[in-house]
Structure formats: structure tokens, C-alpha cells
Amino acid sequence: MSQKFFRIYSSSAGSGKTYTLTREYLQLVMRDPHQFRHILAVTFTNKATEEMKSRIIQTLRGLAQGQSSPLATELQEFTGLSAAGLRERANEVLSLILHNYSQFAISTIDSFFQKILRAFARETDLSTNFRLDLDTQSAINEAIKLLLEDAGKNEMLTLWLTQFAETRIEEGQTWDIQKDILQLANEIFNENFSRFEAALRPHLDDKNFLVKYREQIAKMRRDLETKMRELGQKGVALMQSHGLDVADFAFGKSGVANYFYKIQKPDNYDFGTRVQTIVETPEDLSKWYSKTSKQQESIENVVAGGLLQLLLEATDLYQTQGLSYKTAKEVLRYFYTLGLLANIAVKLQQYRDENDVFLMADVPRFLNGIIAGSDAPYLYEKVGNTYRHFLIDEFQDTSNMQWENFKPLVENSLAEGNLNLIVGDVKQSIYRWRGGDWKLLLEKVEKQIGSYQTERRYLNNNWRSKQNVIAFNNSFFVASANLLAEKLEAEPHLSPDILAEVQKIPTAYADVYQIFPETKRQQSDKGLVRVEFIDKEQDSEQETDDEADNETTTSRVTGWKQIAQKRLVKIAEQLQERGLAASDIAFLVRNSLDGILVAQALLDYKNSAEAQPQRYVYEAVSADSLLLESASSVRLLVSLLAYLHNTANRIASAHVLYEYCSYIKPSLYKTPVPTPEELNELFGGVTYRSAQHSLELFQRFLPAAFIEKRPSFNKMAIYELTEQLIAIFELNKIEAERAYLQGFLDAILEYNRTGNGDMSSFGEWWEKKRQKLSVRLPEGQNAMQIITVHSSKGLEYPAVIIPFCDWDLDHNVKHHNILWASTDTEPFGQLPISPIRYGKELGQTVYAKDYYSEKIQAYLDNLNLLYVAFTRPENTLICLCPKPKGIGKNNEVKVNRVSALLYEAIRTTNIQPTAEKPDYLPLAHYFDEEANVFEVGQWPTQTAHESNNNAFVMQHFRAETWRNRLNLLTQSRGFFEQDESKKLRYQKVSFGLMLHDIMASIRTAKDLKTALAKPYFEGQASEAEVRELRDRVRQALANPQMAAWFSDEWSIYNESDIILPNGKIRRPDRVLIKDQNAVVIDFKTGQSHPKHTEQVQEYMGYLQEMNYKTEGYLVYLPATAQGQELKIQPVLSL
Structure with missing residues (x-):
């Protein structure tokens, strides 16, 4: 049997896809070390690219060092090399890659396409100085501006716009169509429109044809x-x-x-x-x-x-x-859409030409025209390399046009007898709205390449999740795929073609069964799956996605979601009670507005009397919470800049007052947050009164320095002005805002780089960028995560909570989903393609096949979303969803939302495990229909662990201008000191202080590495000094008494405040609490002094007043690297 050189790996969630790609790559280069230059591995994100590069380099390094592993054994068997030979070969490959790193071709698909684009710049009449722009939305905004400038001048365009507005009004939408046009314009990059745009152009440019065609219809x-x-x-x-x-x-x-x-x-x-x-x-x-x-x-x-x-x-x-x-x-209904899109496309090209810009979204289509007419050798010559092997990851998200651009290269490689492979999972195809086509992976590619040279391989082991999670997913998704197929088959008047399309849902899930590895079957903890169906009668019908999307605060949430908000907090507490850190818990949501509901529920509960903040962590981070605009300090600064640009802008002045008095002032001075009534009394009518009234309010409520220095602000550059405002309003004193302030200053610098530096255009720039600019929190922060299902793809968490597991299976009818459809039926076939609004009405038109095909894909999209969500947990999966309404007389459920699908699949599925397939679960057996709860497994129990919350974070934010910061540093640890004795004294003091800070900051020995990074990255310590500090700390912790103090058997409080009745604060270096026992530890450097003892005795007295049985110790640390040994001195209480 001849060898098949095209491999399709079907990689279900958690099945070791990265391991497989690494193995395949190494098998190629281990046979021929120089082969790495001729392998192109393609991923879809920069993060995935870096992870794959890192994985290959680390694996090669391990092999070169002789580390044993299952992969090493596989490679020995594959290459026939001995252990020593494998080490030598790995070392050779590693050296070649590192010394020729630019030829280590692992890149995103966009990066590879950019390389081809630039290689063909001359042949395609592209300017050699063209700029590749990733910001498609900004280009669309500019194109629409150009479009609207022609309104009233261009007769046909004016007609399109008028009819577009009339259609919106008829549908109950606003007459202001600019937002709708913005949404519509994105259809220009839809591949269906792109393919037919050239054929449409003659018709759209022919006014007589359009008038005649429309009149005929x-x-x-x-x-x-x-x-x-x-x-x-x-x-x-x-x-x-x-x-x-x-x-x-x-x-x-x-x-x-x-x-x-x-x-x-x-x-x-x-x-x-x-x-x-x-x-x-x-x-x-x-x-x-x-x-x-x-x-x-x-x-x-x-x-x-x-x-x-x-x-x-x-x-x-x-x-x-x-x-x-x-x-x-x-x-x-959407006839005028076609004309508008054509005109927007023209204006978009005008924008490209005038600005010498090429949009990244245009690249696949542009290359499609180049590659389709070129042979592979010519392409390789232009690119400057000859790739013999192509490895394409995440293939389920590849678009048809992207594949068409790759196909000639892959076919040429296969013709030469070279290995090529694609890796993906149809069940994780959730980016169809970006152009991804899961049918490529399911069937199209194999048909195009030919089954005679294609080999399908299935990765069936799940290395991520516990057994109950795997078994639940196995049973649930087999049942769900069949349930959806049955529902769709029940639709009336389906043609054989459509019925065949329906069967692609079960086909896509044919490989869903995963195996729990034999090596793990002896584990006692099999994981937990719990699904709670909330039976809450509501005054109105079950809310739609739009209604759910509009719920942004807990005060507006009703029905089952209100109950879910309360439950999610209790579940988070229960998980933490059983030993999980907050950072182990992730809330997965369908959209960002659901994420806001989760964050609001946690915040409201944290501020309630029921909360136990000393016992549980209620903080949560999300993509939205990390946006710069989510910080009150940033919103205040933006409003201040808008006001200073135009002091007559009373809306901006109202925002300044509102942000400062509602958020900043209470945070700074611990004053109560004003109620809406108080705010209305203070600022009511600000936007309608005079500018003088605004100024009076400013003088009454804002810092005096702002009023005093306002005349000088006009002379400042925007960056310096922002720094001044931060200082005047003392925003740097609010710890939670510091990262956002630094991020905003970085954004100001980015704005300056656009060629602007004034306030006049900053507002417009900010509006375009504000939803994309965010801060990055340090790793190791002990907080729960709120993340959308789309963003969670590729990630894993010990515990996953899906608090609002309820969304439509079909497209939401309130959203204007455009379907690009074609037909041969006259007179509609006169246009090669038409934009049709997706809806059930299409089922009774000549576009019925297009409609049902899209409906099937929508069902699979939403089932895939559920699959991605359910396969993120390692140990625990908990879902909250509404109990379906309207269960019929025959006990049937209307399966139109994922909650109903979940309910129906659980209560009707009874798949039994067998010897061949032991990882199935009879779901109905574990469903308590009376309590409306499905549960299998036990809640997690593990030893509570201290989360590493010692990440390097910004402790201080200096709010002053460069004029105050620009000084000659004449003393820095004796740098300029010539006297050796004085220089030694500086070094002694510095080393002792650094050692003191490290000892006072770490909780356990595990935190040492992070703590040492701080003095190094701040430039306080050299590498040699860091090593010496590390050795000194390890030496100290080797002391049995110190080791006990730095273990996790204590509750540890490092440099925590003791607030005295008179308001003063005392801050001991380290306090250990266990039951009613307390230990006070203070670290010192240099010689002992009676004041040291008095200080510790004072701390001990305060703890004794709290009814703790208290011990105290002074720990003297070596003042220099060559200083005295560690000394522990007990302190007697007074």
C-alpha cells in the first residue's frame, strides 16, 4: 500500500494537539537537520506561534541534554537512532535553528501572506512604500465619511441612502443610519461578496439596469x-x-x-x-x-x-x-444594501489609494488573484524560500480563500512526495463570522486533495479533564448532535440536498467520544459536573438574547438571571472553601454584557453585610474590566481634556464633576458615594446653564489648584498636561487606578506618534481606540476570571462556572444577519448574488436552500460554543440555566435554546458505558427532575494553598512633570564615590535593605524567585548581587525555626497595617496567626539596639489586646554579602 503524504489530524479538546505538532515537526528535522528551513508551520495567532516555537526549542533542548520522555522514545523508534545519537542530532538541530533563527518558519497565516504580498509588490503595481493596516474599522469609518460627503450630489447614492433610511424606519429602527451603515460596511470583507464583487460591478454601475431590475421585481x-x-x-x-x-x-x-x-x-x-x-x-x-x-x-x-x-x-x-x-x-427588503455596499467599496478603494494603505483584510482576496495564476516554483522564487512541508494548525477556522491560497503550494509539495498535514477540530469551529469554514476540515479538503493520498488520524485521549467531565461530554454531545438533527429534519418541505446537510451535524460530532487515559484511571477524584435548572416563573416570556444583552446591572435583572447571580457567588465561595484559589475559577459567558452581570453580582455581594472578604476572594478580572475606559481616573482625564479643549463644552464639564464627585473623591477621602438624588441636586441642569455656572461648580467641588493653573494648561503638550492633571487630582494615590494611569499615558504617547500632539483631535482618536486600549495585569494575581467563550478557546481552568448557560441555537431574529444568496431562477438570477435578510421567511423562497444551509450552520456554531465551554474545565464544570418553559402534553421540550437542549439531552439520554467505550455516562440516571439538578461526582477537595500574590506590581506612581524629575543623580549607592571605605558603607546599607525587603515580602520559599526579580529589574541589584541575595535567603530559611515561620501552616500577614484607635498605623514586617497564637517577627540589619526590642514589644501589645497569645522575635540579617550570620533574638512581652 502506497504511503499517504497528506495527514488530517482531528484533535478534540485536550487531546495533545501541540504535542502531536511538535512530534511531527521533530520527526522531519531529526531525519535531516537542515530540513527545518523547508518546513512552514502556520498558526492563527501570535500567541500560538510563540507557544509552538517555544515548545519545539524546549523539547530540542531537553533531547540534547539526554532527558528521557515518551517523545524521545518515539523519535528513537522513528529515526532508528540510539539514545546518544538522538542527543547528538537534537543538539545539531537546535544549533542550526538558533544560528539561523530567521529561517525557523513558524508564523501566523497573516504573516506568511504578508511575506508573499510584499514579494509581489512590483508585479501588482503596489507602491514600494505601502503601509499594511490592521485597523480595518478605521478605514471603513473614513470611507463612510467620504460616502456621506457625496450624499445629495450623487443621484443614485442619494436614492440608496434614502431607501435605506426608509427601510430602517419601517422596521422600527432609528432614522440615523450611520451606525447601521458602519455595521453593513463590514460585509465588504465577506468572502461571498468579495467573490462576486467584480461580476456585480457592471450591474451596479448601470443605472438603467438597476431601475429596470427593481421595477421588474x-x-x-x-x-x-x-x-x-x-x-x-x-x-x-x-x-x-x-x-x-x-x-x-x-x-x-x-x-x-x-x-x-x-x-x-x-x-x-x-x-x-x-x-x-x-x-x-x-x-x-x-x-x-x-x-x-x-x-x-x-x-x-x-x-x-x-x-x-x-x-x-x-x-x-x-x-x-x-x-x-x-x-x-x-x-x-435589502435591495438598496447592494448599492450602498458597492459605493462604500469604491470609497474604501479611494481611501486606500489616497493614503497608500493596504488593509490586512484585503490580503487573502488579493493573493487569491496572484496565486491562482502562478505556479509554485515561481512563488517560492519570489518569497525567497522553498517550502517542502506545510503544517497548518486550527484548520477549522481557515476560510475558503485562505485555503485556496495554500492549496497550490500543498499540491506541489505532495506531488514531490513530501509530508503535509492539517490539524483541527470541527467541534471547535466558533469563528465562522470571521470567514472560517468547518466544511473544509469535515469533507472539502479531502475531496480536493484526493482520498488516495489522504490519511485521517484521530487524537482521542483527553489529557486535560477528569473522568466525569469527559464522560458527561461524551454522552451529552452525542445526544445533542442527534437531537438537533431530528429537530431540523422535522422542518417542512426539505429537499434531499438539505436533508443531507442536516446530517453533517452528527457527522461533525462523530469523533466526539474521548478516552480517559488508562494511566489516570486509579485517581479517586473523578471530577464534578453539576447543572442547575432554575425554575423561576417570570411575568413575561423567556427573555431573548437581545433582552438579555440589555441587562447590564443587577437592578435591572429579573427572573432566573437574578437567581443565577446570587448562586454564582455562593458557588465561588463553596469552591474556595474546598481549597481552590480564586485564580483557579473562571466564569465563562456568551458575551461581554453577561460578563458585566457576573462582575456586578460579585461586587454587590462583596459590599454587602454577608460577604466574608477575609475568608474568600470576590475580585474578578475580565477583558472589559481591563479596558482603560473602565477606570474612573481615565474617564475623568478624558473629560478634563475635552473640557480644556473647549471650556464651553458643558457636557464635558458635567462629566468632570460627575466622575470626580462620584468615584474619585470617595476613593481618595473615604467619603460616601453620593446618591443619584444628591447628584441631581448638585449638578442638575449643568448642561443647560451657562459656562459661568459650570465654573462656579468647578470652584466649589474641584481642587483649587485646577482653577489656579488652568490658564497655563494651554501652553502644555498633551502628555505634560495629563501628568499635571494626575498630580492635581491626586489620581496616583488611588492604588487600583495606577496601572490604568500608566496605560493612559502610554496611549497618549501612541497618539503623539500619529503625528498629532494637540487636544483638538485627541477626542476623535480616543473614540476610535477606547474599546481596544487595555492594561495587562501581572501573572499570579489571585482573582477569578470572567471570560467569553470565544476568548477561552485554547485555555483551561481547574473550575469552570457558566452562570448564564442560555443562548439561541439559531440566529437572533432581531439582529440584521445578511445572507448572500444566488439563484438561477428568473428574474432574480439577473444578479449573480443578492443580500437577503436571514429569517424563516426565506424557507418559502427560491433561496430556501441557502436559508436552511445557514440555519444548519448556525445550529452547529452554537453547539460548538457549548462544546468549547464544556471542555475548558480540568476538574469542575458547573452550569446555571433556566428550566425550559412550555413543556408539552407529551412531555416534549421546544429545543430552540442551548438551555432547552441541555435539559432535553440530560433527561432523555441513557447511554451506557461498555467494555469498548467505558467513558459514557447515563445522564438521566444522575438527573433529579424534582430538584431540577443534574450532578455527577464530588465537589473538589484539596489542601488550601497560598496563591502567589507576590507578582511584581507598581507600588508607586510619581505624578509630576519631567521638569521636576530631570536631575543629575550624584549619589547612587556610592557610584561616584572614590573613597573605598565610604563606597563599602553604601554597599553595606543597600544590600541590607534589599535583603530586609525580600524577607519582609515573601510568604513562603516559593515566592523567592518573584521577589528577587524586583531589585534586579529596578536596577538596584546586579546579577551577582541577586545570586548572593538568593543564597542568603535560602541560608536563612534553612534554619529550622525560620523554615517553620515560612511554611503554609500559618496565616501570614506581611507588612500589614495595625490601625490604632487614634488613627495611627503600625506595620510589623511579619505576623503569623494560627488559632489564637500569634508570632511577631521584625527583620533588622546591622547591630542590635534597645529600640528594636521596644518596637516589637509594642507590636506584641497590640496583638495581645486582640486576645492573641503572642510571641515576638527580632531576626538580624547580614548587612553585606560577607556580613555576620543570621541571628534570631526572642523578645519578651512587657
């Missing part, structure tokens, strides 16, 4: 509406002429007679079974009246006298022309 709709209205009017007139009313006929308003009233209004032509029955049996006049009717004779006369004929004409007309009518209606 509109006439189809108008003609049917006119005929149906006339038939309805005739029917009603005929009944009335016989003295009959709707109530005289069978079933009244729900019967056949009312159909004549219905069809007098547009788009009201569908008829039910009662009308259908009469149409099928026209001779049976008894269907028109009830058995007790007193008008039977009159009804028979009117039916025979023409009413039946009118009904047959109406139903026949609708049955023959209804499809075209409904299609025409849908085409006309």
Missing part, C-alpha cells in the same frame, strides 16, 4: 397583491350580497370565509388546513358551514354562485406565484 410583488386584494373584495361583497357574515360560516374567523378578509391585506395569503380541505374537495359544500347553522341554504347558494370559484382562483394564484412573490419581497 416590485411589479411581481405589486401584481400579486393587487389580484389577491381584488379576489378578497369580490368574495366579501358576494357574501354580503347574500346577507352573510363571517360568523355564519364554519369556524367563524378561523374558517374559510375569513380568508377573503385576510387576503385584502398584503403578505397575508397563507392558508391553513381548513381552506386546504375545501380546495381538495370542492364538491363537498358541507365543509362551508356547521351542522347547526341556520344559513346552510344561503351558504350553499353563495358558494355555488361564485364564492368557491373565487377561493380556488385565490389559492391557485398564491400556490403558483407565491414563491416568486415572497422572493421578490425579500429581495426588495
